[in-house]
Amino acid sequence: MKIGIVLYPTFGGSGVVATELGKALAAKGHQVHFITYSQPVRLGSFRENIFYHEVSVSDYPLFDFQPYETELTSKMVDVVRNEKLDLLHVHYAIPHASAAFMAKMILRSQGIEIPFVTTLHGTDITLVGKDPSFEPVITFCINESDAVTAVSHSLKEATYEHFKVTRHIDVIHNFIVPNNETKEGLNNTRLKYALANEPILCHISNFRKVKRVEDVIRIFEKVNAELPSKLIMVGDGPERYSCEQLARKLNLCDKILFLGKLRDTAHVLEIADVFLLPSETESFGLAALEAMAQSVPVISSNTGGLAEVNKHGFSGFLSNVGDVDDMAKNAIALLQPDQMMQFKENALAQANLFSLAAILPQYEQIYSNLVPKILR
Numbered sequence: 001m002k003i004g005i006v007l008y009p010t011f012g013g014s015g016v017v018a019t020e021l022g023k024a025l026a027a028k029g030h031q032v033h034f035i036t037y038s039q040p041v042r043l044g045s046f047r048e049n050i051f052y053h054e055v056s057v058s059d060y061p062l063f064d065f066q067p068y069e070t071e072l073t074s075k076m077v078d079v080v081r082n083e084k085l086d087l088l089h090v091h092y093a094i095p096h097a098s099a100a101f102m103a104k105m106i107l108r109s110q111g112i113e114i115p116f117v118t119t120l121h122g123t124d125i126t127l128v129g130k131d132p133s134f135e136p137v138i139t140f141c142i143n144e145s146d147a148v149t150a151v152s153h154s155l156k157e158a159t160y161e162h163f164k165v166t167r168h169i170d171v172i173h174n175f176i177v178p179n180n181e182t183k184e185g186l187n188n189t190r191l192k193y194a195l196a197n198e199p200i201l202c203h204i205s206n207f208r209k210v211k212r213v214e215d216v217i218r219i220f221e222k223v224n225a226e227l228p229s230k231l232i233m234v235g236d237g238p239e240r241y242s243c244e245q246l247a248r249k250l251n252l253c254d255k256i257l258f259l260g261k262l263r264d265t266a267h268v269l270e271i272a273d274v275f276l277l278p279s280e281t282e283s284f285g286l287a288a289l290e291a292m293a294q295s296v297p298v299i300s301s302n303t304g305g306l307a308e309v310n311k312h313g314f315s316g317f318l319s320n321v322g323d324v325d326d327m328a329k330n331a332i333a334l335l336q337p338d339q340m341m342q343f344k345e346n347a348l349a350q351a352n353l354f355s356l357a358a359i360l361p362q363y364e365q366i367y368s369n370l371v372p373k374i375l376r
Helices: 013-027 068-083 096-109 135-144 153-162 186-191 213-226 240-249 286-292 324-334 337-352 356-370
Strands: 002-006 031-036 050-054 087-091 116-120 147-150 169-171 200-204 230-234 256-260 274-277 298-301 316-319
Touching: 002 013, 002 068, 002 096, 013 031, 013 050, 013 087, 013 116, 013 286, 013 356, 031 068, 050 068, 068 096, 087 096, 087 356, 096 116, 096 135, 116 135, 116 153, 116 356, 147 153, 147 356, 153 169, 200 213, 200 286, 213 230, 213 240, 213 274, 213 324, 240 256, 274 286, 274 324, 286 298, 286 337, 298 324, 316 324, 324 337
Parallel strands: 002 031, 002 087, 031 050, 087 116, 116 147, 147 169, 200 230, 200 274, 230 256, 274 298, 298 316
Antiparallel strands: none
């Protein structure tokens, strides 16, 4: 099958999942065409069956804001027509679903039928989508999609709650990609960041307000007061400066490391003991799943889809949003020697429920339903 994947090529969860999905499909023999404005950060080097089509946005002085949606639509039409694609799979509703609908109508006028799948990832529904100026377009494009998926039951419910959606939505959870690298020298790496008896806590995000990154610092302050520890903060964004200021105010600069953006976060997670994710909302919690895949238990809020990923009392603990006292208490409990190894084993077992091998066939079934002559 020839599949076009439209995505944001960034570090965000939707871009990561879309890229890894495309790579997995290509490995199974499907021909995958990525369509976006720059090469996806997780795409990596040359791979068989993978093609990249860049959407170049023209810089016309007439426009205050360049018409990316129009340029994207034109590129989708061009790729479908010339590469003979069988299906488009767009990740994130804005503006990819609307561009896919326009492309479908243009191609239909040329005698070409192309189905498109829309995958909802989170803030396209729970944050941006709630803006009244976007609602009519999002509702229309979801209903006009040939198939719709959401990454959690929580997100599916939120979509039906906030939009007049009549289309059936399939829940297909996010997944983890197997890491076949050896972990030789792991202890030596760990000692570069913490003393042998110091636990390492970790947080990875885009440092937006919704991630409540200052809560991460305040949780760590309480944990460190009981158990001398280190905190590794990975990522960047608008809230990073306030976090650095808070760390200075609390005299924790020698305890907290801000590493900035990293392409490969697995190596950081490998040396961590606890992952902190106190978000205001999470449609799924891919960062938590990636931590558990490295045998790192998770302390998180109980919002959105996080309860579908992080099992309370098994792979970690859930607390109410903003309850830093409870999160700190749970982190301290996890870090006790008689608890740590069991929770690490449980975290990995929970992550394995979201394996690529379990999730990929669900997407292939969606495709098969839309293009039966290809896969049957």
